[in-house]
Amino acid sequence: MTDTLHIDGEPATVETLAEALASSYAAFTSMQVEGGGVRGLDLHIDRLKDSANELFGVAPSEQKLLDRMRAAVGGRTERLSLRVQLYLPAITPRRTFAKGEPRVLVKVSDPHPPLRGPLRLQTRDYARETPHLKHVATYGTIRVSRMAQQAGFDDALFVGPDGLISEGPIWNIGFVENQRIVWPKAPKLAGVGQALIERGLEMVGLDSETRPISRADIARFVRAFICNTATPACPIQSIDSHEMGD
Numbered sequence: 001m002t003d004t005l006h007i008d009g010e011p012a013t014v015e016t017l018a019e020a021l022a023s024s025y026a027a028f029t030s031m032q033v034e035g036g037g038v039r040g041l042d043l044h045i046d047r048l049k050d051s052a053n054e055l056f057g058v059a060p061s062e063q064k065l066l067d068r069m070r071a072a073v074g075g076r077t078e079r080l081s082l083r084v085q086l087y088l089p090a091i092t093p094r095r096t097f098a099k100g101e102p103r104v105l106v107k108v109s110d111p112h113p114p115l116r117g118p119l120r121l122q123t124r125d126y127a128r129e130t131p132h133l134k135h136v137a138t139y140g141t142i143r144v145s146r147m148a149q150q151a152g153f154d155d156a157l158f159v160g161p162d163g164l165i166s167e168g169p170i171w172n173i174g175f176v177e178n179q180r181i182v183w184p185k186a187p188k189l190a191g192v193g194q195a196l197i198e199r200g201l202e203m204v205g206l207d208s209e210t211r212p213i214s215r216a217d218i219a220r221f222v223r224a225f226i227c228n229t230a231t232p233a234c235p236i237q238s239i240d241s242h243e244m245g246d
Helices: 014-022 041-056 062-073 139-150 192-204 216-220
Strands: 004-007 026-034 080-087 103-109 119-125 155-159 172-177 180-184 207-211 223-228 231-239
Touching (some): 004 062, 041 192, 062 103, 119 139, 172 192, 180 192, 192 231
Parallel strands (some): 119 155, 119 231
Antiparallel strands (some): 026 080, 172 223
């Protein structure tokens, strides 16, 4: 399908799209639509509202966000990928003080396929700016991911200045320890995929723990996986020279 773009509920024009492209101060969330529904929709809405309050001082209402998303989807029931981005054209490098309710850009495209594994990860010293936000400043994450790939790995696993494992470019990581999932405790994005796994662990007889994990601690784990909204779980084959089990 051809990607479609809507801004504030209307098809994007050259003028409105130019404003959006010029705005690098923005937050977004991405989700997969199946049969007209979204897993963890409440988590995506909360992420957008929290990000808007922090970045712009005002957040669109939940109803407005849902209306903008429905207008873009247009009643289609096939599988789709949806990206909802918030930005405020009044904020520029010369006008950083502006506040107000952000505009809502919705991009509809073909569904993103899940990441395929098992993956070979390389730890890299890197931390995203304001990691608790899903923002559009992706130069650093792409560069670090490319560096890992150029070194022969599939992707990068970030290690912060405190020496702790945090996240990957577009995913969270979980380690398996007996009947428990261990999530890294570090500055990172609270992923929707991770939250959905948390909601279901008890149903499959597992529990979880969040604790600091250093590079040296990786060798204690025999299994690990990554997750995001398009990838419920993807196994990890190795991290640096440490091999993981099936």
